[in-house]
Amino acid sequence: MNISEISVGDTLPERQHTATNVSLFLYNAVIWNPHRIHYDETYTTQVEKHPGVVIDGPLQGDWLNQVVVNWMGDAGQLATFNYSNRRASYLGETLTSGGAVTAFDADAGTVDVELFIKNEAGEVITPGTAQVRLG
């Protein structure tokens, strides 16, 4: 990212995320989350009635903030980050993360971005926003 070239509407690089049984196991182990909907398919579909093993909402939140963190590199610090989990996502889906610059204040040294996670149907399932403090 080159600060002198930032303008509103710039897009941030997109990235694809395909969770696996292994990646969901490791994520839930590392955040110490024993909720069975993330690793026990029989329980998830039969008891909690989801169509499949659920990809954690906060994991999508993490992928979402990585869009801006990877874009800014060492040029700034994350000042704020917000997201909402609007629709669930299930093991087997490939999700796409990305975003765009919505505001740039050179005097204040801040950049605002909007962020998204889309499913394979192109629906935004996890929208978010972030503000970067430059320097």
Added chain:
Amino acid sequence: MSELISAEARSWIGRSADPVRIEISRTDIRKYAIATEQQQAKFLNGDEAPAMFLFGALRPLIPMDQLGPDGIPPDKFLPDLPLKRVMAGGTEMQFHRPVKPGDVLIATRSLHDLVEKQGKTGPLIFVSYNLRVETEAGELVLEEKQTRIFR
């Protein structure tokens, strides 16, 4: 007026849980960075924690025999609600200082609000918490409003 949220439940709004003290370890940061497929060296090396690291680091450590049949630990800091299944809702975070290995942090959670909404498949209750994380010396690290959805 709300039908699902009792006056007793509503009286919890504004209450604070006991503060939680955690020690930040480089190894825990590295494990989190791998599991979330971070791409910055500072996270993969454990020099600094990714933005959402504390979400996991602050989860309660509860003995196995107290976990529910769904695997979820009991949350003592939750009023009695008629809806029992929980989903992640989202969050609003303000970062004041990076989290690094060796930090000792104090986190305090308070119940911000209880809101009933009508979802596509039935009623929902949105439970929001304010989280405030400081160093032991009192330096502000993170302010966050977390939402959980009961269905």
